[in-house]
Amino acid sequence: MKIAKIEQFFPRRRMRLVKITTENGIVGWGETTLEGKPQSTIAAVNELAGYLIGKDPLRIEHHWQHIYRSAFFRGGNVLMSALAGIDQALWDIAGKFYQVPTYKLLGGAVRDRIRVYAHWGIHNTSEASLEQARNRLEWLQQSGYTAFKSGPGGKWRAHEPPATIDDFVESACLMREWVGNDTELCFDFHGKMTPALAIEVCHQLKQMRPMFVEEPVPQENVDALKQVSDHVPFPIATGERLLSRWEFRQIFEKQAAAYIQPDVAHAGGITELKKIANMAEVYYMHIMPHCAIGPVAFSACLQVDAVVPNFLIQEQVDAGLGSDLFQTSWQVEDGYIELPTASGLGFEVDEKLVEQDNRITQDKMNLLGLVAGDEEELGGEFYYEDGSVADW
Ligand SMILES: [Mg+2]
Incomplete structure (x- = not known):
């Protein structure tokens, strides 16, 4: 079994999803949402896709080690969130492949x-x-x-x-x-x-x-x-x-x-x-x-x-x-x-709705970088009365 395709969706303002499909049609989902940095993990997953396509999705620990260690620089919230989403999707695939809940x-x-x-x-x-x-x-x-x-x-x-x-x-x-x-x-x-x-x-x-x-x-x-x-x-x-x-x-x-x-x-x-x-x-x-x-x-x-x-x-x-x-x-x-009983991570995604809402959200993102309202909710504009930056 090999990884055939990696896609990403942004169906809600604070929700970035990665979908990994194998050549025999098993689909795994993961979440890479990184608040305040809506584009960064998307770019990171796209870069990592080059490594993952064609690989065996069941070698999860090996891929984790490769993604974390292989390119000299390690860690950081962008890489770790991208890796997190990919790892979840691979565990979803593994559960579905063996037809058991991932746990x-x-x-x-x-x-x-x-x-x-x-x-x-x-x-x-x-x-x-x-x-x-x-x-x-x-x-x-x-x-x-x-x-x-x-x-x-x-x-x-x-x-x-x-x-x-x-x-x-x-x-x-x-x-x-x-x-x-x-x-x-x-x-x-x-x-x-x-x-x-x-x-x-x-x-x-x-x-x-x-x-x-x-x-x-x-x-x-x-x-x-x-x-x-x-x-x-x-x-x-x-x-x-x-x-x-x-x-x-x-x-x-x-x-x-x-x-x-x-x-x-x-x-x-x-x-x-x-x-x-x-x-x-x-x-x-x-x-x-x-x-x-x-x-x-x-x-x-x-x-x-x-x-x-x-x-x-x-x-x-x-x-x-x-x-x-x-x-x-x-x-x-x-x-x-x-405890969930379904195979993999245990949910069914309404893919039509995800794709439809993805188009709507992405249009807004293309205009703004962030979806409207994100700055306020995510504390991007949060200052004390004297004008200095506040934690939120
Ligand atoms: Mg907290």
Whole structure:
């Protein structure tokens, strides 16, 4: 069996898909979305296609090694996201070729169902905002979710006055009051705080007992993260911007976090996500794979979640961004999704819809480079009041 064709689609603003077809007609899908850089992974996949066409798709580890190591320069978010999408598509092909869910080729399931969390929070205590939050919570709880993540919105400077911190903490305490003590609540600081501010805010949050705080500080300085972990009485999580075992190594060795959140669409795909998880096991760290994008990446995460003993919970963007492109949906019951049973990554793509929407999105991209609205959503134009650049 040989790889015959590699195509790419952009059917939604934040969704870049790669489709690999073998000469005997097996199709594998992967996701290469890289927020804020809509064209870069497309170019990288096109370059890598020259190597992959004509190769055996089942030599997944060999292709991973070739793509990661062969051309002298390694890593970086563009190459690793392109590699991630290709790797997912090859695992999809492998599962379909052997006619088993991909997780059966990864050692087999160690659990029967997979815990998930959705995005929900109270962002301010205005009448309208509370009403909106209550409706959304009701809908998510009826859909079966029992764990939720939100974050302090907006720009946070090196320090904020008590009123800003109090507003966030009051919202968090109200959330706990609404959901009770059986539901998990967690917060993503989005790497936009200094260690001192993150520690101060976490101490205020302590009373409502969050499951974890994610990326309290930016990802580059592991010692700063460890400083936060050491001063906070609940688990700290990080990792959505770390791209390989080598980038997670210091987190492990310094015990700088309790939970890690590699993203299957950025950290080298299914192959690397499983290796990172296995490495984390040695340090008694659990994985909670990051997945804020589409259902292809989500499906790829589930394959690894199924086989890793130190898995804790899976992020899911509620109904799943772009899930209308898929003829598969996931039912959440009591906070869990049952293991997928279909071959490969376990979904059916509505290819006609993908192709049709791809044409629409691509037209917009050709004009703008980005699709309209991306800059705002992705923080490309995010400044403090004094005109300096803010993290978002
Ligand atoms: Mg995050």
